[in-house]
Amino acid sequence: MAILQVNGVHKDFSGLQVLTGVDFEVGEKERFSVIGPNGAGKTTLFNIISGKFRPSAGQVIFEGRDISSLPTYARARLGMARSFQITNIFQRLSALDNILAGVRSRVGLRHHLLRRPHHDRDLMERSEEILERVGLADQRHTPAQELAYGQQRALEMGVTLSLEPKLVLLDEPTAGMSRQETEEAISMIRRVTRETACVIIEHDMNVVFSLADRISVLHYGVMLACGTPEEIRADQRVKDAYLGEEEA
Amino acid sequence: MMASQKAMLHRVGLALALALLLVMPWLLGSYQLRLFTEAVIFSLYAVSYNMLLGYAGLLSFGHAMFFGWGAFSFAVALNHFPGIPLMGAVMLAVASTTVIGLVVGVLLLRVKGTPFALLTLAFNALVFAIGIKWHSVTGGDDGLSIATPALNLGFTDLVVSSGPNFYYFTLVIVGAAIAFAWYFTRTAMGQSVLLIRENEERMRFLGYNTNVSRLILFVLSGALAGLAGSFYAILNSFVSLDAVSIEMTTKVLLMTFIGGTGQFLGPVAGAFFFTYVQNFLSDLTDNWPLIMGALFIAMVLWVPGGLAGLAAKLSGGRKDDDPDGTLAGME
Numbered sequence: 001m002a003i004l005q006v007n008g009v010h011k012d013f014s015g016l017q018v019l020t021g022v023d024f025e026v027g028e029k030e031r032f033s034v035i036g037p038n039g040a041g042k043t044t045l046f047n048i049i050s051g052k053f054r055p056s057a058g059q060v061i062f063e064g065r066d067i068s069s070l071p072t073y074a075r076a077r078l079g080m081a082r083s084f085q086i087t088n089i090f091q092r093l094s095a096l097d098n099i100l101a102g103v104r105s106r107v108g109l110r111h112h113l114l115r116r117p118h119h120d121r122d123l124m125e126r127s128e129e130i131l132e133r134v135g136l137a138d139q140r141h142t143p144a145q146e147l148a149y150g151q152q153r154a155l156e157m158g159v160t161l162s163l164e165p166k167l168v169l170l171d172e173p174t175a176g177m178s179r180q181e182t183e184e185a186i187s188m189i190r191r192v193t194r195e196t197a198c199v200i201i202e203h204d205m206n207v208v209f210s211l212a213d214r215i216s217v218l219h220y221g222v223m224l225a226c227g228t229p230e231e232i233r234a235d236q237r238v239k240d241a242y243l244g245e246e247e248a
Numbered sequence: 249m250m251a252s253q254k255a256m257l258h259r260v261g262l263a264l265a266l267a268l269l270l271v272m273p274w275l276l277g278s279y280q281l282r283l284f285t286e287a288v289i290f291s292l293y294a295v296s297y298n299m300l301l302g303y304a305g306l307l308s309f310g311h312a313m314f315f316g317w318g319a320f321s322f323a324v325a326l327n328h329f330p331g332i333p334l335m336g337a338v339m340l341a342v343a344s345t346t347v348i349g350l351v352v353g354v355l356l357l358r359v360k361g362t363p364f365a366l367l368t369l370a371f372n373a374l375v376f377a378i379g380i381k382w383h384s385v386t387g388g389d390d391g392l393s394i395a396t397p398a399l400n401l402g403f404t405d406l407v408v409s410s411g412p413n414f415y416y417f418t419l420v421i422v423g424a425a426i427a428f429a430w431y432f433t434r435t436a437m438g439q440s441v442l443l444i445r446e447n448e449e450r451m452r453f454l455g456y457n458t459n460v461s462r463l464i465l466f467v468l469s470g471a472l473a474g475l476a477g478s479f480y481a482i483l484n485s486f487v488s489l490d491a492v493s494i495e496m497t498t499k500v501l502l503m504t505f506i507g508g509t510g511q512f513l514g515p516v517a518g519a520f521f522f523t524y525v526q527n528f529l530s531d532l533t534d535n536w537p538l539i540m541g542a543l544f545i546a547m548v549l550w551v552p553g554g555l556a557g558l559a560a561k562l563s564g565g566r567k568d569d570d571p572d573g574t575l576a577g578m579e
Binding site: 050071072073074076077081082084088089090091092093101102104105106109110111112113114115116117118159162163 | 432434435436437439440443446447449450451452453454455456457458460461464468
């Protein structure tokens with residue numbers, strides 16, 4: 001069964017048609033990637049899935065439930081987490097505290113007036129565990145703003161995973177990384193999304209083709225093609241519209 | 249090593265401060281003790297205000313509506329329900345301030361920044377207008393006199409309306425509220441408020457309904473101000489419109505800014521400073537607000553961290569990259 005279904009999603013911003021009917025499905029443990037040239041509407045699509053924008057028409061269905069009109073925080077509570085292209089963490093907090101924010105939200109410890117999250121051993125252990133998964137165990141007390149760029153990206157991923165989501169939305173997870181950092185990020189993403197579904201927006205074809213089970217190509221607001229990496233590579237329309245441009 | 253030494257030092261400091269507070273009635277004459285009690289009450293008022301300003305970054309120009317609401321509802325409870333126990337009246341005052349905080353908060357927190365600040369001012373004016381016009385309940389310009397009932401301790405009744413008894417009563421109840429406000433910074437809710445100020449968008453993507461967080465904070469801060477207000481009523485055995493006036497809002501703003509928003513004890517220092525300096529200046533001249541105003545301007549311009557920031561700088565302790573201090577308070 002599909003965990004995420006996007007049905008006929010349209011979006012226009014005061015007359016400007018950004019998405020004109022996007023349909024796709026993501027399986028329960030599938031890594032699905034959306035590619036497309038700049039301005040194709042990838043980020044808009046992401047914002048609609050994660051709840052920052054409402055679609056002008058169409059639906060977003062998560063685990064069989066229409067979530068098109070749910071606010072961001074409600075979607076997060078259902079088990080959907082996103083990362084950001086521009087690192088969006090709590091800069092002045094330690095790496096551990098960044099993770100803790102999501103870990104305690106996951107168990108509903110958000111507004112308690114008496115319980116202190118730092119004194120909850122279970123929550124602290126879970127946070128440490130996630131830090132380890134993204135390779136930041138040694139930096140637990142370092143303020144996020146003092147981490148190196150690659151580490152900040154890893155923390156960004158950690159904060160996303162701190163919700164223990166069923167669906168992870170990754171917005172250009174390797175943006176601005178060096179070759180080697182990218183390689184490390186790919187293997188980390190592969191490792192941490194083994195048990196979850198994942199939607200990745202990415203520019204870097206190398207990343208997309210080595211991570212995704214299925215790829216869809218977004219071109220000026222519509223899905224041009226959708227299929228396995230091999231099918232996409234062989235698709236003439238995709239070559240003409242997108243891959244060709246890259247190689248030219 | 250260092251950390252445990254520091255914790256030890258903190259503990260010793262805290263114990264000394266507590267001991268000092270307990271022997272105050274022996275050190276001070278009755279006039280001075282009253283002034284000191286007033287400063288403790290205003291400390292809670294300022295601490296509650298700093299929950300909005302310092303932790304959430306919400307600038308309110310209407311905090312006196314909660315302070316005044318607490319004072320008036322305490323007086324109204326005493327005057328309209330004869331025989332009501334003292335703590336019953338205090339609790340009623342806090343409860344009614346909580347309800348008002350909820351109503352005002354739901355209406356106000358749709359907006360942020362300048363519109364929020366202006367709307368708080370408007371609501372403060374509205375509550376003030378109610379105070380003037382609803383003469384039959386609030387006494388209007390005449391205010392309300394109150395006779396504070398004795399505190400029923402079970403085995404005996406204690407008169408706590410003035411003197412050392414009132415001081416100790418204030419120390420226990422108002423002190424507990426201040427201690428809770430301090431504890432609050434480490435709770436899930438308190439931490440969420442700090443995180444929201446850091447990065448609200450990410451908090452929403454982590455499942456936090458940040459509007460609810462702000463509303464809870466707003467209500468809590470109002471309720472604590474209401475508690476301070478009801479003690480202010482006992483202190484004066486009287487409630488006048490001054491408790492809900494714009495001047496009372498200005499007062500908490502001055503206290504908090506002078507003391508410093510960045511650290512928990514800043515507003516407490518500000519409340520003491522303000523109470524004593526005002527007392528001193530008003531003996532010298534009727535134009536004391538002028539001097540207070542000048543002092544405020546000087547503080548904002550040259551000592552943006554307030555008294556607490558100044559103290560930290562002089563002791564060379566805290567680095568300035570965490571001007572809020574509260575973040576460092578996390579263990």
